[in-house]
Amino acid sequence: MRWLHVILPLMLLALVACDDNSCYDNGSALPLVRFYKSGTTQQVTLDGVTIRGVDAPGDSVLVDSSAVSEVYLPLRVSANSTQWVLEYGGETELADTITLQYRSVPYFSSAECGAMYNFELSSVTSTRYVIDSIAIAKPVIDNGTDVAIRLFFPVTNEY
Amino acid sequence: MSIDLRHILSLLCVTLLTLCATAQDSARYVTPVRPATNKTLPPARGTDEEVIKRFLAGDTLALEEARRDSARRAYKHYPLLTDVTVGINFIDPVLMLMGQDYASVDIHATLNMWNRLQPVVEVGMGWAKSTPDDMNFTYRSKPSPYAKVGLNYNFMYKSDPRYQALLGVRMGYSPFKYDVTDVTYTNDYWHENETFSVKGLSSHALWGEAVAGIKVNIWRAWSLGWTIRYHWLFKYKKSENGSPWFIPGYGPREKSLGFSFSLSYTLPLGANSRQEISTSKND
Numbered sequence: 001m002r003w004l005h006v007i008l009p010l011m012l013l014a015l016v017a018c019d020d021n022s023c024y025d026n027g028s029a030l031p032l033v034r035f036y037k038s039g040t041t042q043q044v045t046l047d048g049v050t051i052r053g054v055d056a057p058g059d060s061v062l063v064d065s066s067a068v069s070e071v072y073l074p075l076r077v078s079a080n081s082t083q084w085v086l087e088y089g090g091e092t093e094l095a096d097t098i099t100l101q102y103r104s105v106p107y108f109s110s111a112e113c114g115a116m117y118n119f120e121l122s123s124v125t126s127t128r129y130v131i132d133s134i135a136i137a138k139p140v141i142d143n144g145t146d147v148a149i150r151l152f153f154p155v156t157n158e159y
Numbered sequence: 160m161s162i163d164l165r166h167i168l169s170l171l172c173v174t175l176l177t178l179c180a181t182a183q184d185s186a187r188y189v190t191p192v193r194p195a196t197n198k199t200l201p202p203a204r205g206t207d208e209e210v211i212k213r214f215l216a217g218d219t220l221a222l223e224e225a226r227r228d229s230a231r232r233a234y235k236h237y238p239l240l241t242d243v244t245v246g247i248n249f250i251d252p253v254l255m256l257m258g259q260d261y262a263s264v265d266i267h268a269t270l271n272m273w274n275r276l277q278p279v280v281e282v283g284m285g286w287a288k289s290t291p292d293d294m295n296f297t298y299r300s301k302p303s304p305y306a307k308v309g310l311n312y313n314f315m316y317k318s319d320p321r322y323q324a325l326l327g328v329r330m331g332y333s334p335f336k337y338d339v340t341d342v343t344y345t346n347d348y349w350h351e352n353e354t355f356s357v358k359g360l361s362s363h364a365l366w367g368e369a370v371a372g373i374k375v376n377i378w379r380a381w382s383l384g385w386t387i388r389y390h391w392l393f394k395y396k397k398s399e400n401g402s403p404w405f406i407p408g409y410g411p412r413e414k415s416l417g418f419s420f421s422l423s424y425t426l427p428l429g430a431n432s433r434q435e436i437s438t439s440k441n442d
Contacts, residue, residue, distance in 0.1 A: 028346075057350045074348045106355050108296065108339040108401030110413060111289065115296040115342040115401070117353075 023113035030072040031100070031119070031141045031148035038132040038152045045069040046088065046153070054083035054097070065089060070147075077104045077117045088130055098126040098134060098151075102141070109143055118142050124149055237274035238428075241320055244269040244374075246384065246423025248283070253420075261287035261300070261405050267421065269311065274320045277311035279327065285335070285407025295343045298404050303335035305408030311370070321376035321425070325386070329368035333407045336361045339400075357400045364395035364406045368417070380425045388417040 037044050051063040051071060062084075063071060075082045080101060087095040100121060107118040119141040126134045132154040137147045204210075246269075251262035265283025272278070287300040309329035315322060340356040372386030390409060395402070403412060410417050 053348065056348065060348065062348065074346055076349045076351060077344065077346065077353055078349075078351055106342070106357050106400055108298070108342075108357065108404070110402070111291065111294070111298065111404045111411065112413070114294045115339055115344075115357075117344060 023110070025109070025113055025145065026072075026143040027113060028074070028116050029107070029118045029141050029143050030074055031121075032070060032072055032145065033098075033149045033151055034070040034147045035068070036150055036152050038154045043069055044153060044155065048089035050087040050089065052085050052087070054085060073100075075100060075102060075104075075119055075141075080104075086131075094129045096127045096129050096131045098124065098131075098149075100124050100149075107142065113143055116143060121148070126151075235274075235317060237271075237316070237320065239272055240428040241271040241274045242425050242427045244271065244382070244423045244425045246382075246421040248281070248419045248421040250418060250420035260289035261285070261410065263305065263408050263410065265305070265307075265408065267423075269423075271313070271320060271425075273316065275313050275316035277313060277325070277327070279307075279309045279311055279329070281307040281309075281329070281331075281408075283408060285333065285405070285409075287337075287405035289404070290341075296339050297341045298337065298339055300335060300337040300403070300405050300407070303333060303407045305331060305333035305335075305406075307331040307368070307408060309368070309370070319376075321374075321382065323374040325370070325372045325374065327370040327372075329370060329388075329390075331366050331368060331390075331408050332364070333409070334361075334363040335403070335407050337403055337405070360398050360400055360403070362396040362398070362403045362406075364403070364409060364412075365393045366390050366395075366406070366409050367393060372419075374423070380427075382423050382425060384419075384421045384423055386419045388419065389415060390417055391415060 035044050035046060036042060045067050046069070047067045048065050049063060049068045050061060050065050051068070051073075052059065052061045053074075062073070073082070073084055080103065081099060082102075083097055083099045085095055085097050087093070101123045102119040102121045105118045105120060106115070108115045121136050121139045121141060124134050124136055130153060132152045134152070135150045137150050141148050205213075246267055248263075248265045248267065251259065252264060255262050263283055263285035265281045267279060267281040269277050269279045283305055284302045285300070285305055286302040287298060290297040307329045309327055311325045311327035313320075313323045313325055315324050337360050338356070338358040339360070340358065342355050342357075344353040344355065345351070368388045368390040370386050370388050372384060374382050374384040376382045392406075392409075392412070395406065395412070406412055
């Protein structure tokens, strides 16, 4: 039974293994907005779209004239609502504004992903210049990668 | 037909010979030699060498004694209550000295039955304090209790109980509270910097463990034990403000492997147990 004396230190070496410190979700809670063809679940891509936050510091732009099929829209924790403007470009200079109302909730996700704010969506609204409709897909926004808001456009191809 | 003296003497001789032969047969039946079966043989006396010498010298019972003695040594049967072991699992405090952020320390008691089945109870306290270098929070869990019950199976049940190779299961439970403090939140787009803390979050957890381990005698009745534990959560309480990172007795919630290293003292139960231990010492 002396072999047990040999196994003991070998098992001690096993301590150094088996440690995974990766965060497989986002480091912050961000609502993922995805674009769909009206009345379907078919995803669409919009060309030349610019997205900016209303009252954003320095009028900074989140998306600048790019092709977009989905976008993460960061929310303010110092207010209960955040507005975003979608400018479609072109000669018409059409733009829609979407408004998100929510409650910020301090949240500890995990040691790997850290602490952040979650958001409980109470309502989402939008103007209807181009957007056909808007819907909440996931009322509690955490650091996951699920779609939170669906935007429907009455077009089959990109603008 | 005349009968003379020679005929009478011949008849007397035949009669006497017949009587003698009959008397000898009667004596043989009165005192038969019985085979040595169904007898309780005493255990072999002396060492193996002495038993073999007696056999070679003509002692026909010595071989049977040696066979019975060999069989007895090959498979020792330990009593129902073989021994009781009490120990302390102290690996986490040692690892904390090496930089680990959490610890669970427990006292465990094991009843060794037939040197094979071992009901186990573990009671302890666990705590944590972690401020990861590249993260935005401090996690604190004050010392909180936990308990585990389970069963071990000793695969070396035929051998000396001071040396064991074990597989077992556990069921654990812990109620605990935790704080997440000094959280810094930064939103680069909106230029926001917030600091917040969430304190007094209560939770509880129920989990299972599969245990593999060994136990090695180091000095007299003192032993060292080492186990690897694969554990999984049956349920735990979440809150609006998050999920616990550390569970006392379980370790980090995201980890499925745990370890224990314990120093234990074994108290033999009953005369039979002590006899078996002393016999194995002679071996």
